[in-house]
Amino acid sequence: MTEPVAPAAADAPVEAVAHVEAKAVALLLLMAALSVAFLLYVMYARGVFEITQRLVLISDDSEGVIPGMDMTFAGFPIGRVQRVELAPDGKARILVDVPRDDAKWLKTSSVFTLERSMVGETRIKAFTGMLEDAPLPPDAVRTVLRGDTSAEIPRVVASARALLENLDTMTRSDSAINNSLANLEAATGRFAGKYGLLGGALGSDAEAQKLIVTLDRVNGLLAKADQRVFGKKGLMDDTQAAVIQMNAVLKDASSTLKKLDAVLAEAQQVGANAKVATKDLGALRAEVDASLRKVTRMIDEINRKWPFARETELKLP
Template identity: 55%
Template sequence: MTETTETTAPAEPAPVRNAEFKAALLLILMVVLIAGAALYLMYARGAFEATQRLVLTADDSEGVAVGMDVTFAGFPIGRVRVIELSPEGKARVLVDVPKKDAHWLRTSSIFTLEKGIVGGAKLRAFTGIPTDPPLPEGAERGLLVGDAAGEIPKLLAAARDVLANVSALTAADSALGQSLQNVQGVTDKLNGPGGAMGLIAGEDKKSRELLANANSLIVRADKLVGNADAKVFGDKGVATDAQAAIVQLNGLLADARLSLKKMDAVLDEAQAVGKNARVATEDLGALRADVDTNLRKIEQLVNEINRKWPFKRDPEIKLP
């Protein structure tokens, strides 16, 4: 008897309702998210911000790239939007500066492009006088380029010239070499037997003659000094006479000093006599005042007696 096994098929999943609608809604949501992110990035990058156009001109645009920032005091105030070539063959760098940062740029502002040996180029703005008028819309300014790497060939050429000049100076046939040889010759002559005299005289014979004349002059000078010493400092020399005169002068000065002392004593006595005379004069003045007072009293007494005297004579003389 054969047994038959029955196989059951797997159950099919239930269909999703409105699958097409949900898929479309998901796609729309993704598109909206992507668009929102893009708009946010554009807003963050200043795409919707009011800007002012600035044109910078330079001989070439090496080192400048679109999107590079223009900094002022280390802060970005603008961004490079377009780089183009002018009809004159110069590079034109179009920079967009936000309106809120445009007040930092003035008519006297300077713009530089700095190219370093290491790192990228930098666009910088400098304003020396903040009170100048603001930079107008679409203003065109020259770009000052400072390339440190470009100065290296000039420095190498200058160093090469300096080395060539040093080599020419230190050559054996140069003016400096000949001067050093002359100095060496002069040093050899100074170190020689003739010394400085040999250097001055030149030849040996002339040097010996000059030395002999110098020796004779020295001998004469010694004799002259000896005679002068004898005449000045000898027993009967000028110095001895001067010393005796000084001794006599000292004696005269001592006598004059004694005379002055005696005169001082006489003056002291005269001053004492003058003081006594002054005291006596003062006493005489007081005595005279007393006498005058007594005389006035006597005169008053006499007048009073004459007035009161009954037998007073008539002093008048009557003529017949």
């Protein structure tokens, strides 16, 4: 008879890990320490522990401005918006914390802008033109300048509409520009005529021809007048001859008067010869009268020939 087989012995129990609770607590503490270290690092990276100074920006509208956004200078973030609040006067107050190390870029003459583009986020920028100015004090209040691109769209559309209306007015068939172009075309057509610029200036070739005929007549008259006055045996020649004759007569009269002066002087010195001097004076008087008559005739001749007659009075001595 076969003997029964004894059942297999049960496996031995697994030995328990020593200090399980302690190791679990240590692991939890390590995870908590890592979490705290990570949180502290993030806070440090965000500048929570930096020494900052407050800057208050005043704006009419704070749309697009959210806490945590950066304020940039030359493209580098130098400040961070902490909060946005509404002032009693209805304006928005944007509170910005600026690290002390970066506050050196902000001066009393700095300008702050709030730019909001059609695509993208709102940006706060700081501009400093004079780095030698005094530094911006803590808790300074500055008005921010807005540069809203979308706000310019209605003005641009209105300007474009006005431009299109003006262009339509200018290109109509009855517009002033078209009328001016038509007049210019007519004027250039007249310039291309027989008399060129003269015909265009006077309005037609007929008027230009009349002017040319008139000028020819005037030139003919001037030529005749010139020949009559300055030509051979003209008025100027007659006048010149008369002047020469007059000069001769005046010389005779001058010589006669000199003789008269000599005779008068002799008559005053020699009283005994008064009768002889009287006869000489009569002869000289006759010569003076003859010379004066010659002068009178020459003056009358000049007045007759010269176109500008004038009265000449000759008094006897």
